[in-house]
Amino acid sequence: MKTLIARSLKFEAGVVKVLDQYLLPHQQVWHECRDVATMSDLILTLKVRGAPLIGLAASLLVAYLSEQGEDKVTIAHAINTLEATRPTAVNLMHAMAKLRSVLDKPDWQTQLVTTAEQLFEEDAALCDRMATIGATLVNAGDNILTHCNTGALATAGVGTALGVIHHAAKQHRNIHVWVDETRPLLQGGRLTAFELQAWQIPYTLICDNMAASLMAAGKVDKIFVGADRIAANGDVANKVGTYNLAVLAHFHQIPFYVVAPVTTVDSRCLSGEQIPIEQRERAEVTGVSGSFGHCQWAPDNAEIYNPAFDVTPASLITGWVLDTGLYSASDVESGIFSLG
Numbered sequence: 589m590k591t592l593i594a595r596s597l598k599f600e601a602g603v604v605k606v607l608d609q610y611l612l613p614h615q616q617v618w619h620e621c622r623d624v625a626t627m628s629d630l631i632l633t634l635k636v637r638g639a640p641l642i643g644l645a646a647s648l649l650v651a652y653l654s655e656q657g658e659d660k661v662t663i664a665h666a667i668n669t670l671e672a673t674r675p676t677a678v679n680l681m682h683a684m685a686k687l688r689s690v691l692d693k694p695d696w697q698t699q700l701v702t703t704a705e706q707l708f709e710e711d712a713a714l715c716d717r718m719a720t721i722g723a724t725l726v727n728a729g730d731n732i733l734t735h736c737n738t739g740a741l742a743t744a745g746v747g748t749a750l751g752v753i754h755h756a757a758k759q760h761r762n763i764h765v766w767v768d769e770t771r772p773l774l775q776g777g778r779l780t781a782f783e784l785q786a787w788q789i790p791y792t793l794i795c796d797n798m799a800a801s802l803m804a805a806g807k808v809d810k811i812f813v814g815a816d817r818i819a820a821n822g823d824v825a826n827k828v829g830t831y832n833l834a835v836l837a838h839f840h841q842i843p844f845y846v847v848a849p850v851t852t853v854d855s856r857c858l859s860g861e862q863i864p865i866e867q868r869e870r871a872e873v874t875g876v877s878g879s880f881g882h883c884q885w886a887p888d889n890a891e892i893y894n895p896a897f898d899v900t901p902a903s904l905i906t907g908w909v910l911d912t913g914l915y916s917a918s919d920v921e922s923g924i925f926s927l928g
């Protein structure tokens with residue numbers, strides 16, 4: 589396989605390497621990955637995270653195993669295991685389905701490698717197209733609010749929602765970003781703040797529960813978020829807390845945009861109710877972990893509820909920015925996401 593380099597994922601010197609997103613921003617540690625158990629663990633523990641990146645990392649590992657001479661049964665098993673690591677982000681299922689579809693070809697080993705390479709290289713191009721389209725929605729001086737992390741760390745390119753902000757900030761110097769911390773795993777506070785700082789884009793970090801008062805004070809002009817799965821009716825699953833923002837944006841009449849590659853659309857999923865929502869472990873809610881270790885603040889036996897994602901109904905979304913274009917509610921109602 590050729591050398592492939594992105595911000596948090598590489599295929600280099602014959603091995604898959606991932607930047608540990610759990611330890612960012614205070615430690616930059618790269619892990620080498622040579623087997624399914626290691627990659628599954630990296631994905632499950634969110635060291636590798638973000639809908640597009642999960643699919644790409646899993647694909648590179650499958651291609652690596654093929655190059656190592658693993659047989660077809662082992663590869664098929666690897667694809668199934670990796671696909672089952674996280675249930676909500678459909679990009680992972682999309683990538684694994686593409687790899688599975690070449691297993692019947694006579695030259696399947698070569699095709700696994702070229703398919704993984706293509707998925708990786710295409711992702712950067714998809715990001716550029718979304719960023720270019722989305723940036724046309726941004727005006728000079730806009731205060732943009734975003735949730736979770738959707739930047740270069742989460743993709744093989746510049747990102748989805750954060751890619752839009754990156755491109756807009758290049759065009760207009762006075763863009764400012766409100767960054768939700770994104771409880772419980774703090775992807776905003778740890779990762780989005782880190783990326784905006786590196787890009788020298790002015791930002792202010794807020795706790796998630798501060799968004800309402802900011803909107804009421806007229807300090808948010810637009811909201812851009814990513815997506816883990818878009819249903820045929822336009823409902824969007826994204827990091828938990830996205831729905832809160834959409835409700836608030838609707839009340840305060842603030843435009844709310846979702847940015848995602850077309851591979852995030854799942855036309856077989858008719859509505860958000862059919863999107864499987866990942867439930868995660870209690871320690872994420874009872875405390876916080878990172879490069880500093882773990883700190884628990886809740887009582888040992890506290891009951892917890894920890895869905896990693898929520899579903900924002902299409903009725904609260906102003907526009908869907910895909911690499912193929914900007915879609916409105918009427919486009920979605922006319923079945924643009926049902927085409928498969």
Ligand code: MRU
Pocket residue numbers: 634637638639640677735736737738739742743747748749775813814815816826827828896
């Ligand atoms: O649990 P995570 O950190 O993988 O969740 C990530 C998100 O919800 C992102 O908004 C989404 O994957 C889009 S990333 C370009």
